[in-house]
Amino acid sequence: MPIEPARLELLTALAQKVLWLSSWTIHHANHIRPNTDGLKVGGHQASSASLANIMSALYFSVLRPQDRVAVKPHASPVFHAIQYLFGHQTRDKLENFRGFKGAQSYPSRTKDADDVDFSTGSVGLGVAQTLFASLVQDYVMAHGWMKDRPEGRMIALVGDAEMDEGNIFEALLEGWKHGLRNAWWVVDYNRQSLDAVVREGLWAKFESMFRNFGWDVRIVKYGTLMQQAFAEPGGEALKRWIDNCPNQMYAALCFQGGAAFRKHLQDDIGDQGPVTQLIDRRSDDELLALMSNLGGHDMASMIDAFESIDHDRPVCFIAYTIKGVGLPFQGHKDNHAGLMTVAQMEKWRGAQNIRPGHEWEKFEGLSQDPTKLDAFLADAPFNREGRRRLGAPVIDVPERLAFKPAPQMSTQQGFGLVLNELARGDSELASRIVTASPDVTVSTNLGAWVNRRGLFARAEKADLFRSEKIPSTFNWEFSPSGQHIELGIAEMNLFILASALGLSHQINGERLLPVVTLYDPFIERGLDALNYACYQDARFMVVATPSGITLAPEGGAHQSIATPLIGMAQDGLASFEPAFVGELAVIMNFGFRHMQGESGEGGSVYLRLSTRTIEQPQRLMSADLQNGIAEGAYWLRAPGPNAEVIVAYAGAVAPEAIEATGFIGESRRDVGLLAITSADRLHAGWTAARALRRHRRGVQHLSHVEKLLAPLPRDCGIVTVIDGHPATLGWLGSVRGHRVEALGVERFGQTGTIPDLYRAHGIDANAIIDAAESLTSGAPVLHRKMAV
Ligand SMILES: Cc1ncc(C[n+]2csc(CCOP(=O)(O)OP(=O)(O)O)c2C)c(N)n1
Ligand SMILES: [Mg+2]
Numbered sequence: 001m002p003i004e005p006a007r008l009e010l011l012t013a014l015a016q017k018v019l020w021l022s023s024w025t026i027h028h029a030n031h032i033r034p035n036t037d038g039l040k041v042g043g044h045q046a047s048s049a050s051l052a053n054i055m056s057a058l059y060f061s062v063l064r065p066q067d068r069v070a071v072k073p074h075a076s077p078v079f080h081a082i083q084y085l086f087g088h089q090t091r092d093k094l095e096n097f098r099g100f101k102g103a104q105s106y107p108s109r110t111k112d113a114d115d116v117d118f119s120t121g122s123v124g125l126g127v128a129q130t131l132f133a134s135l136v137q138d139y140v141m142a143h144g145w146m147k148d149r150p151e152g153r154m155i156a157l158v159g160d161a162e163m164d165e166g167n168i169f170e171a172l173l174e175g176w177k178h179g180l181r182n183a184w185w186v187v188d189y190n191r192q193s194l195d196a197v198v199r200e201g202l203w204a205k206f207e208s209m210f211r212n213f214g215w216d217v218r219i220v221k222y223g224t225l226m227q228q229a230f231a232e233p234g235g236e237a238l239k240r241w242i243d244n245c246p247n248q249m250y251a252a253l254c255f256q257g258g259a260a261f262r263k264h265l266q267d268d269i270g271d272q273g274p275v276t277q278l279i280d281r282r283s284d285d286e287l288l289a290l291m292s293n294l295g296g297h298d299m300a301s302m303i304d305a306f307e308s309i310d311h312d313r314p315v316c317f318i319a320y321t322i323k324g325v326g327l328p329f330q331g332h333k334d335n336h337a338g339l340m341t342v343a344q345m346e347k348w349r350g351a352q353n354i355r356p357g358h359e360w361e362k363f364e365g366l367s368q369d370p371t372k373l374d375a376f377l378a379d380a381p382f383n384r385e386g387r388r389r390l391g392a393p394v395i396d397v398p399e400r401l402a403f404k405p406a407p408q409m410s411t412q413q414g415f416g417l418v419l420n421e422l423a424r425g426d427s428e429l430a431s432r433i434v435t436a437s438p439d440v441t442v443s444t445n446l447g448a449w450v451n452r453r454g455l456f457a458r459a460e461k462a463d464l465f466r467s468e469k470i471p472s473t474f475n476w477e478f479s480p481s482g483q484h485i486e487l488g489i490a491e492m493n494l495f496i497l498a499s500a501l502g503l504s505h506q507i508n509g510e511r512l513l514p515v516v517t518l519y520d521p522f523i524e525r526g527l528d529a530l531n532y533a534c535y536q537d538a539r540f541m542v543v544a545t546p547s548g549i550t551l552a553p554e555g556g557a558h559q560s561i562a563t564p565l566i567g568m569a570q571d572g573l574a575s576f577e578p579a580f581v582g583e584l585a586v587i588m589n590f591g592f593r594h595m596q597g598e599s600g601e602g603g604s605v606y607l608r609l610s611t612r613t614i615e616q617p618q619r620l621m622s623a624d625l626q627n628g629i630a631e632g633a634y635w636l637r638a639p640g641p642n643a644e645v646i647v648a649y650a651g652a653v654a655p656e657a658i659e660a661t662g663f664i665g666e667s668r669r670d671v672g673l674l675a676i677t678s679a680d681r682l683h684a685g686w687t688a689a690r691a692l693r694r695h696r697r698g699v700q701h702l703s704h705v706e707k708l709l710a711p712l713p714r715d716c717g718i719v720t721v722i723d724g725h726p727a728t729l730g731w732l733g734s735v736r737g738h739r740v741e742a743l744g745v746e747r748f749g750q751t752g753t754i755p756d757l758y759r760a761h762g763i764d765a766n767a768i769i770d771a772a773e774s775l776t777s778g779a780p781v782l783h784r785k786m787a788v
Helices: 005-032 045-062 073-086 091-095 125-142 166-177 202-212 224-231 235-244 247-256 258-269 274-280 284-291 299-307 342-351 370-379 411-424 428-432 447-453 491-501 520-535 549-554 563-569 581-594 623-631 651-667 679-695 704-709 732-736 754-761 765-775
Strands: 068-070 154-159 183-189 216-220 315-320 433-438 484-487 513-518 541-544 573-576 604-608 633-637 645-650 672-676 717-722 739-743
Touching: 005 045, 005 073, 005 091, 005 299, 005 342, 005 370, 045 073, 045 154, 045 183, 045 299, 068 125, 073 091, 125 154, 125 166, 125 183, 125 491, 125 520, 166 491, 183 202, 202 216, 202 315, 216 299, 224 235, 224 284, 224 299, 235 258, 235 274, 247 258, 247 284, 258 274, 258 284, 299 315, 411 428, 411 433, 411 447, 411 581, 428 433, 433 447, 433 491, 447 484, 484 491, 491 513, 491 520, 513 520, 520 541, 520 563, 520 604, 541 581, 549 651, 549 754, 563 573, 563 604, 563 679, 573 581, 573 679, 581 604, 581 623, 623 633, 623 679, 633 704, 645 651, 645 765, 651 672, 651 717, 651 765, 679 704, 704 732, 717 732, 717 765, 732 739, 739 765, 754 765
Parallel strands: 068 154, 154 183, 183 315, 216 315, 433 484, 433 513, 513 541, 541 604, 573 604, 645 672, 645 717, 717 739
Antiparallel strands: 633 672
16 A cells, blocks of 8 residues: 555655764764764765665654664664654764764664664674574564564664675575564665675575575565656666666766766667657756665655565565765765765755754754654654563572582583483473574583473474384474574574574563583684674573593594683673583573673673593582682682692693692692683683772772782792683783793694693693793602503
């Protein structure tokens, strides 16, 4: 049904206002309150203009409060302008666009104040986030938690060059496997990227690809003016010319204007009667208005395209647009960083009847009745329920997580045991855990959990092996109540799913506790998505196993060296590398609480685990010990008052550290053994304490690591050892000025047994003893005898 003319008029006026406000925001940041040390704001003006109309159509008319949107990074000023019109964004933040605490350059859930649904910035990730957010909504619904909340659509506004990002294709395939619904992707088909003009015919590739994955594809190419012109005599010839015009040429002509279009049309078409008259009837300005009236810039066409969708299948809209439309550099291939000059802005301001000093007024320059515009905004369906960020109560975490102990275990095995115990029980905690793994469910020890809790799918699917009574260790049954999400191998998908699951409390008002597993080295494969998930403050637990060179014969290509440093450096992620299963249970317990902590306090959790079976200490978990484990370290053997050297280790090398400490203790005094469970938390606590002391003079607060190392004499040496990069623990010497020998792994790729590899990389007991010797004086230390 065509949109009512009165409504169309108001929407069109508001879209023009959005274009003005977003451009003025950028202009302001560059020319009026420059806040970037002379660095110009590039990449926004042209890229924003491209989407001003489409986003106005969505936000002012089509979206409902339950819908969520990932806005293309460079359309951030458009988003902020829309929220400003709704009254959710302040003028001060717009004036301070890109400045400290101002409106963010790219929409940010955590840093912006105007209700951003999904952060964007690293292109491709926000797009995939909408797909996984939709799957998570299905999960919440299938588990009966939607109550009477209506289903929302998850919408991405996608740059056409953004589609180059591989993670989008990975997500598409996963979406197809899971029967994706309620997702709309709107491709801003301006045929320009940052550097250049895109390849001819790209839309056809998009179209067939999306159709292939079961999506509905809607191409919105011609605006109303164009459609009317096509219906005139000669219109067919004009349409043919538009369709055949190469992208570069069309863009160049849009830049040059109506006269240039006229000349080209005349040269190409010649004198052909009706079409020539059609062109001649229009002035240069009218001709330019006609030729730039692509579907994406035509309110009626966009509203019609959106409103004609009457199903919940995923839809891809390919909306033709012009980058920088309406601005002096529209269509120019260099326009990504293009900015209007002061003179150009003055001219444009005049053309829109905006008086100097009134630039921020909501309806300045519009001829429509302000009360009508106000009422229209107040009545926009999207805006009816105000802010749409939901919350959910904290799920109780029991005092202790149980597991069935064994004298010898690996942390990976322990992880499976803890989850198995949770799966056996009927706690609220267990019911809110969702697991996922990129095709390594069984090999990361999630098998027992999945056996008990089942796989998630909207429709039941029996395990054929089971129904045929073929013996199999694993029950692979899908149902709407299942709690494991089976994923293909792509690690990017794993982290974006974790991001979507980990935001469920705010998006769906229902808390989920995602636990996702993968092989440690492949964290690097999904790292940008992991970073993205953390940036959005999504909450999840990453369990990475096996790790390091300790995975030994599993393969050199699977060894990880940098991940402990990634774990330390990643904001929003608390990283742990326990050696023993008892520690792991304490850490998981801490983790489930940490995942539910307030913004700024809680965060996500990364556990770097191992397949190495080692002897488990039998000990009582005192409150002190638990605290030490969660804070990052405790003395496994306390140093004496005259300690000459201590050994500080993390993770799977515990047996080597323990053995070496025994040897060293025979000829060096008071040797201590420091068990480090989290280099990350230890270091973060130290930095925070220093900052506190700096900012509040007189405060005596000491961090955990400072307290631990306080009893050591000044000339005591520290040997650190980890199956990972030595820098992970090398900083320990700086805490109180001790000399350090930092052992670790700096090369990778060679397979072998654990003893072979530990010896080759210098993290075995003898390497630790050598390091201790080099830090101390006295008689040679007895070494471990090598097996022959
Ligand atoms: C992962 C990543 N790589 C590179 C960039 C830098 N970058 C920002 S926008 C852009 C191209 C944008 O083209 P398109 O998606 O077509 O959007 P348009 O500017 O045309 O609106 C690039 C390369 C980025 N933001 N993220
Ligand atoms: Mg583009």
